[in-house]
Amino acid sequence: MSKLKQRGGYLISISLMVLCLVWITYFNGDQHYLILSLLCLVFSMLPFYWHFEMKRSEAREIVFLAVLATMAAMGRVAMAAFPDVKPTSFIVIVTALALGPESGFIVGSTAAIVSNLFLGQGPWTPWQMFAWGMMGVTAGLLRNLKWAHQRGWLATLGIIYGFLFGWIMDLWYALVYVQPLNAKTFVAAFAASFYFDLVHGVTTAVLLFCFYKSWYRIITRYKYKYGLMDAREELERSSF
Amino acid sequence: MAMDANTGRPIRHPRHLVIEQLNPWVLLTYYVAVVGCAMVFIHPVFLGTMLILMVGVNLVGRSGHRVLMTLEGSVFMVAFIMVLNPLVNNRGAHVIWTFGGVLITVEAVMYGLLMALSLVIVLLTFISYNQYLTSQKFMYLFSRFSPKLTLLTMMTLRFVPLFIKRFKGIIQAQSLRGIEVEQGGFRQRSISLVKLMAVLLEDSFDRALQTADAMSARGYASHKRTSFQRYRFTQRDLVWLLWLLLLSGSCFFEASQGIGRLVIYPSLGQMGLSVEGWLVLLEVAILVSFPMILEGWEWGWWHLLKHGI
Numbered sequence: 001m002s003k004l005k006q007r008g009g010y011l012i013s014i015s016l017m018v019l020c021l022v023w024i025t026y027f028n029g030d031q032h033y034l035i036l037s038l039l040c041l042v043f044s045m046l047p048f049y050w051h052f053e054m055k056r057s058e059a060r061e062i063v064f065l066a067v068l069a070t071m072a073a074m075g076r077v078a079m080a081a082f083p084d085v086k087p088t089s090f091i092v093i094v095t096a097l098a099l100g101p102e103s104g105f106i107v108g109s110t111a112a113i114v115s116n117l118f119l120g121q122g123p124w125t126p127w128q129m130f131a132w133g134m135m136g137v138t139a140g141l142l143r144n145l146k147w148a149h150q151r152g153w154l155a156t157l158g159i160i161y162g163f164l165f166g167w168i169m170d171l172w173y174a175l176v177y178v179q180p181l182n183a184k185t186f187v188a189a190f191a192a193s194f195y196f197d198l199v200h201g202v203t204t205a206v207l208l209f210c211f212y213k214s215w216y217r218i219i220t221r222y223k224y225k226y227g228l229m230d231a232r233e234e235l236e237r238s239s240f
Numbered sequence: 241m242a243m244d245a246n247t248g249r250p251i252r253h254p255r256h257l258v259i260e261q262l263n264p265w266v267l268l269t270y271y272v273a274v275v276g277c278a279m280v281f282i283h284p285v286f287l288g289t290m291l292i293l294m295v296g297v298n299l300v301g302r303s304g305h306r307v308l309m310t311l312e313g314s315v316f317m318v319a320f321i322m323v324l325n326p327l328v329n330n331r332g333a334h335v336i337w338t339f340g341g342v343l344i345t346v347e348a349v350m351y352g353l354l355m356a357l358s359l360v361i362v363l364l365t366f367i368s369y370n371q372y373l374t375s376q377k378f379m380y381l382f383s384r385f386s387p388k389l390t391l392l393t394m395m396t397l398r399f400v401p402l403f404i405k406r407f408k409g410i411i412q413a414q415s416l417r418g419i420e421v422e423q424g425g426f427r428q429r430s431i432s433l434v435k436l437m438a439v440l441l442e443d444s445f446d447r448a449l450q451t452a453d454a455m456s457a458r459g460y461a462s463h464k465r466t467s468f469q470r471y472r473f474t475q476r477d478l479v480w481l482l483w484l485l486l487l488s489g490s491c492f493f494e495a496s497q498g499i500g501r502l503v504i505y506p507s508l509g510q511m512g513l514s515v516e517g518w519l520v521l522l523e524v525a526i527l528v529s530f531p532m533i534l535e536g537w538e539w540g541w542w543h544l545l546k547h548g549i
Contacts, residue, residue: 034279049386049389052388052389053386053388053389056461057388057461058452058456058461059452059453059455059456059460059461060449060452060453060456062388062391062392062395062452063395063448063449063451063452063455064445064448064449064452065392066392066395066396066399066448067399067441067444067445067448069392069396070396070399070400070403070444071403071437071440071441071444073396073400074400074403074404074407077400077404087434087437106392110389110392110393110396111396113393114393114396114397114400117375117378117397118400120366120367120370121366121369121370121378122363122366123275123362123363123366173317173320173321173359176279176355177321177325177355177356177358177359178321178324178325178328178355179325179329179351179355180328180329180331182328184327184328185324185328188320188324188327188328189320189324192316192320207434210431210434211434211435211438214438215438215441218438218441218442218445222445222449226449
């Protein structure tokens, strides 16, 4: 029973995804891009939230994540005075590389939702939650690779993430308001936001190149010092 | 804007509108219904009516200047939608212009215009949403489903103004050591800014983990939690919720029958509305002007009672 409760998120998501596929194939669901896209967003985020909600965690872990999410959200809220330095993506990527995909996801999506509580919600909120959340997940999956911690590769990664983030954010209006949806539409949407994505990517890349080491060290130090996340198991597994 | 970034308190409005006293679920239903209508009724008369009413709703909430700001900020997206639709779409019977194999048709231009109008209505709806569905109410909506995430979000919400305050202190202290974030070239400033953010990170970790230990000491996560509910669901909320659900339900049903949706492809249809169309338009107008109806209702009762006495 508890196993079922643990896995419930996956089961719901997968079964609803299958229902969506049936809808697209047999009932002209492909006419409703907006509903489908929002459903896909929800289903892809639900398992992560479900797992986070169901697992036992100490107050320390929640507070730890809250601090990181605040740093990321502050990157958008407080840096209005410094228009070109928006370290949100940088903090999400560093967190994910230091703590793993789940923490990366939680920090990314919480930063998106909280910064929007200050800056104003809009139709873009779920897309930002998704984009930063997935940035955390994918960066977290790379953390066991050696090259993912080298500055040069990290800078490339930063630029790639800048563009991927921008492209996901282009989707929310291209999907709904432009018809027909073809490659031309997307190319035009991506071209229109090229400059912003480039600035975002380069900023993230520079920050990762210069400050990755020190931030990574701070986060891992606190992780081991207070035995957060899976630090204890990691230490037990490692041999001296 | 729901919160003030400097003080971390909700921005207070001088007047209390009825809509601010309703249960958050009623508010959420209203906004979902309005956004749905703006997406579904693709017809110039419908969208024009909704636009005027939405501006009215924002004026009732005294956020006229935010409307102007939003319109200014969304010029780029609106233009993008209006230009791109005719360019990528060659369908339609009435060709206005051709160049280099690109056909510009009346239908595609019309579609672009209507879509841009729909986007503007959605953006205006979100101004009102941000004003009435404050962060407190937003958290209330989700606290039942996932208490842990709500705690995390609440804490983050509190930390943002706290960290900004601490960050200002750190900037002042470090400027005595010669690390300036307000002077020097862009490179210099950015580097010292991120360095100071690392200081803030360490400082905040120390303090926050102490808070966490205090929480554990007081029994956080020791057993299942109860939650405090700030907003009650009163009879008035029930009445208005049913009203909204019935109205929006019938609107969406009529829309699925094709009423209030302009036939654009393959050839532009009739703009004129049938009798049924006008009725649906009336329904949509009543649905969208919900906050104004609430105000009018209270105003009417107040004056009626005053004269009665």
